[in-house]
Amino acid sequence: MKPNIAIIGAGLAGLTLARELSGHAHITLFEKARGLGGRMSTRRRDRHRWDHGAQFFTARSRAFRALLKPFIAEGAVVEWQPNITTLSPSQAPYKRPWFEPHYVATPGMNGLLKAMSPGLNIVLQTRVETLAQQAGKWRLLDDRAEELGEFDWVISSAPLPQTQVLLPFAADTWSGFGMQPCYALMLKVHDEDLPVWDAAQVNSSPLRWIAFNHRLPGRDRHLGAVVAHSSADWAAAHLEDDQDSVRERLTAEFCALTGVTAPAVQEAHLHRWRYALATDVDNDPPGYVLSATHRLAACGDWCLGGRVEAAFTSAHRLAAQLRRLGL
Numbered sequence: 429m430k431p432n433i434a435i436i437g438a439g440l441a442g443l444t445l446a447r448e449l450s451g452h453a454h455i456t457l458f459e460k461a462r463g464l465g466g467r468m469s470t471r472r473r474d475r476h477r478w479d480h481g482a483q484f485f486t487a488r489s490r491a492f493r494a495l496l497k498p499f500i501a502e503g504a505v506v507e508w509q510p511n512i513t514t515l516s517p518s519q520a521p522y523k524r525p526w527f528e529p530h531y532v533a534t535p536g537m538n539g540l541l542k543a544m545s546p547g548l549n550i551v552l553q554t555r556v557e558t559l560a561q562q563a564g565k566w567r568l569l570d571d572r573a574e575e576l577g578e579f580d581w582v583i584s585s586a587p588l589p590q591t592q593v594l595l596p597f598a599a600d601t602w603s604g605f606g607m608q609p610c611y612a613l614m615l616k617v618h619d620e621d622l623p624v625w626d627a628a629q630v631n632s633s634p635l636r637w638i639a640f641n642h643r644l645p646g647r648d649r650h651l652g653a654v655v656a657h658s659s660a661d662w663a664a665a666h667l668e669d670d671q672d673s674v675r676e677r678l679t680a681e682f683c684a685l686t687g688v689t690a691p692a693v694q695e696a697h698l699h700r701w702r703y704a705l706a707t708d709v710d711n712d713p714p715g716y717v718l719s720a721t722h723r724l725a726a727c728g729d730w731c732l733g734g735r736v737e738a739a740f741t742s743a744h745r746l747a748a749q750l751r752r753l754g755l
């Protein structure tokens with residue numbers, strides 16, 4: 429009989445794992461948000477859209493390129509070749525070419541996850557809060573103490589701090605892994621009021637990245653939407669500051685760096701990502717956390733200290749290991 433597996437989190441890692449194990453097990457994915465995306469989410473307001481998490485990704489491994497191939501063929505994933513520059517408060521801008529393909533999903537970054545989701549059993553708006561062991565099974569409860577079912581295995585693909593709270597592993601399991609915060613500033617600005625470049629890497633500033641999101645492939649170029657990301661260090665130092673003053677400070681920094689005038693900024697919104705980017709991982713880790721005895725596991729970008737592709741690779745490696753264990 430096929431085992432019942434609960435996967436917590438329907439970001440790229442959770443969806444990858446569910447797809448790769450679906451022939452071997454009955455899978456239920458629990459996602460606390462209203463829609464798919466995780467840190468590849470797209471924020472909407474009126475007709476404007478901002479990819480306020482990941483803005484692009486690379487595909488270095490053969491396995492990740494194989495996953496993307498059909499989605500590239502159907503246009504859900506497209507190569508992005510922006511006119512990219514480097515900015516800093518003290519230096520003149522200089523052009524900064526990319527030397528490998530960078531991809532975006534369409535019409536928003538969550539487009540890849542939507543394209544991966546058909547056929548999967550995904551329960552949205554459900555935050556897994558508690559795991560309890562009973563008669564050799566794991567019972568899951570949500571944040572209102574409602575029963576979510578009984579499972580043979582539970583696998584978390586939530587960011588590290590949320591996984592640590594959920595899975596009853598020894599504290600030293602998590603040493604060597606870490607995550608850093610980031611602020612995402614989302615601005616509405618007419619395209620004609622913006623510089624000619626499409627995206628900028630920023631140095632020596634509270635901001636580290638600026639992109640004219642509406643110029644990404646598959647977006648509406650007339651709906652000027654800027655995404656600016658803070659540096660991790662700046663976000664950590666200002667994480668609990670008044671959020672209005674953080675938004676105003678980052679908007680002023682954006683105007684100073686780009687020459688866009690303050691009245692040209694029609695709207696400014698802020699998102700605080702407490703767990704945004706995985707810190708580097710030492711050596712060559714397995715890429716997941718697993719206890720076959722307890723039938724618990726975890727995967728996600730933080731297991732490999734990387735980004736979108738690391739989230740895929742972590743889940744891909746965990747799926748292979750679970751199949752080796754006889755799922």
Ligand SMILES: Cc1cc2nc3c(=O)[nH]c(=O)nc-3n(C[C@H](O)[C@H](O)[C@H](O)COP(=O)(O)OP(=O)(O)OC[C@H]3O[C@@H](n4cnc5c(N)ncnc54)[C@H](O)[C@@H]3O)c2cc1C
Pocket residue numbers: 436437438439440441442458459460461465466467468480481482483484485486554555556557585586587590610611612657701703704705727728729730734735736737739
């Ligand atoms: C601001 C920012 C910029 C970034 N820029 C880039 C970039 O340019 N390029 C790049 O490659 N990567 C970038 N990244 C990183 C990239 O987004 C992540 O590496 C990748 O999306 C992680 O996928 P994941 O599936 O591991 O985790 P997530 O996408 O975080 O998915 C985990 C899911 O678990 C859900 N969840 C958590 N707890 C629970 C619970 N208790 N119950 C149910 N569901 C739960 C969450 O809602 C979430 O949907 C960026 C991230 C951020 C935040």
